[in-house]
Amino acid sequence: MTLGTGDAHDCGHVTHLDVDTRTLLAMPYRDCTHGGITPAINLSATYAQPTDGTKGIYEYQRCGNPTVASTEQLLGRLEGAEYTYGFATGMAAVTAALSLLKAGDHVVFCANLYGGTYNHARHYFPRHGITFELVDDLNALTAVPDSTAMVFVESPTNPNMRIIDLAHTVELARAVGARVVVDNTFLTAYVQRPLDFGVDLVLYSATKYLNGHDDALGGFCLTNDEEIAEGLKFSLWEMGAALSPFSSYLIGRGLKTLTLRMDQQLRNAEVLVAHLKDSEHLKSLYWAGSYSAEEAAIHQAQTTGPNQGRCGIFSFELADHIDRSRFLEALQIVTFAVSLGGLGTLICHPASQTHESFDDNDLAQSGISPALLRCSVGIEQIDDVIADIDQAFAAATGH
Numbered sequence: 001m002t003l004g005t006g007d008a009h010d011c012g013h014v015t016h017l018d019v020d021t022r023t024l025l026a027m028p029y030r031d032c033t034h035g036g037i038t039p040a041i042n043l044s045a046t047y048a049q050p051t052d053g054t055k056g057i058y059e060y061q062r063c064g065n066p067t068v069a070s071t072e073q074l075l076g077r078l079e080g081a082e083y084t085y086g087f088a089t090g091m092a093a094v095t096a097a098l099s100l101l102k103a104g105d106h107v108v109f110c111a112n113l114y115g116g117t118y119n120h121a122r123h124y125f126p127r128h129g130i131t132f133e134l135v136d137d138l139n140a141l142t143a144v145p146d147s148t149a150m151v152f153v154e155s156p157t158n159p160n161m162r163i164i165d166l167a168h169t170v171e172l173a174r175a176v177g178a179r180v181v182v183d184n185t186f187l188t189a190y191v192q193r194p195l196d197f198g199v200d201l202v203l204y205s206a207t208k209y210l211n212g213h214d215d216a217l218g219g220f221c222l223t224n225d226e227e228i229a230e231g232l233k234f235s236l237w238e239m240g241a242a243l244s245p246f247s248s249y250l251i252g253r254g255l256k257t258l259t260l261r262m263d264q265q266l267r268n269a270e271v272l273v274a275h276l277k278d279s280e281h282l283k284s285l286y287w288a289g290s291y292s293a294e295e296a297a298i299h300q301a302q303t304t305g306p307n308q309g310r311c312g313i314f315s316f317e318l319a320d321h322i323d324r325s326r327f328l329e330a331l332q333i334v335t336f337a338v339s340l341g342g343l344g345t346l347i348c349h350p351a352s353q354t355h356e357s358f359d360d361n362d363l364a365q366s367g368i369s370p371a372l373l374r375c376s377v378g379i380e381q382i383d384d385v386i387a388d389i390d391q392a393f394a395a396a397t398g399h
């Protein structure tokens with residue numbers, strides 16, 4: 001295993017890569033110097049070098065730090081990736097992936113993409129001579145343009161919860177020599193393992209499920225391709241959006257309970273969706289696999305473990321007799337806030353929040369209705385969340 005910031009840090013006690021995910025996450029990292037079973041937070045900006053002419057393992061924090069390396073190592077093992085790089089935010093990880101492109105390249109994105117990714121493409125690609133398109137139904141596509149250098153997808157998509165067939169996407173890309181990037185933020189390697197489908201690069205906003213406590217920003221890029229790894233490392237070092245040791249510590253700490261949290265969140269989401277499915281207060285409800293039986297089967301087949309076929313996020317439109325503002329303001333346990341994957345259930349309004357900078361045309365192109373709300377389900381006792389949503393429906397109808 002090669003890490004973005006050097007692996008000399010691993011004392012060699014973690015050698016079994018085929019361990020159960022939960023065991024892997026619970027295995028104590030050992031601080032080689034003091035034997036601490038949690039990693040020390042190493043905040044040093046620079047490192048003393050052994051001699052003139054030889055380099056130590058670490059030289060300068062932007063280019064490598066032990067606390068960042070320990071989290072990279074844990075995540076790399078979870079994902080089954082040879083190369084892992086930590087970034088300051090999820091958008092920095094997206095930017096690093098997109099920095100692999102050059103003038104003349106074409107990018108195929110799935111429609112209804114994370115707002116920041118779409119905005120990056122819309123504003124920066126034209127300046128660099130890169131073209132792109134949003135494809136509504138990648139699963140039905142039989143070919144991508146010859147100039148395609150990258151196919152970049154999320155599955156489920158954000159916020160409409162469409163499912164992209166990863167194996168088919170890889171096939172489309174291979175036919176023209178393009179790379180496939182998957183933003184796997186919504187599911188994590190615990191539920192969906194894109195590298196197993198031949199995907200070239202997996203990236204994350206670690207701000208969401210990986211950290212899971214809404215108290216640190218971070219991002220990661222993971223790959224088994226050495227050339228891609230070199231490009232990512234260049235972006236990390238020279239574009240400079242490095243993950244901070246303190247955030248890395250928090251994300252590493254959060255990671256250790258990833259499986260417990262996701263088990264509860266994804267089971268809760270299933271119960272909540274079942275409760276809302278036939279509600280007279282909703283006009284529509286979108287969850288992973290709701291679009292068609294075919295997409296449900298793809299989602300089932302490309303997810304794994306005890307949460308196979310699930311997702312902790314869903315979206316919906318309120319029925320006409322429900323006043324949106326009154327509904328959102330009546331919620332007491334659920335919070336009206338952006339973000340996802342944290343401990344508490346959140347509801348956001350993509351058109352005015354995550355996708356705020358989109359004009360009507362962009363929203364339509366991205367397949368986002370102005371009335372859509374997105375919910376990320378937390379670890380609460382789900383009956384309390386159901387009761388809260390039901391009382392907010394009642395408050396917003398004036399009963």
Ligand SMILES: *Cc1c(COP(=O)(O)O)cnc(C)c1O
Nearest residue numbers: 089090091114183185205207218
């Ligand atoms: C939040 C998010 C991002 C951006 O991550 P930040 O950590 O907020 O920069 C990228 N992709 C997806 C799917 C996200 O949900």
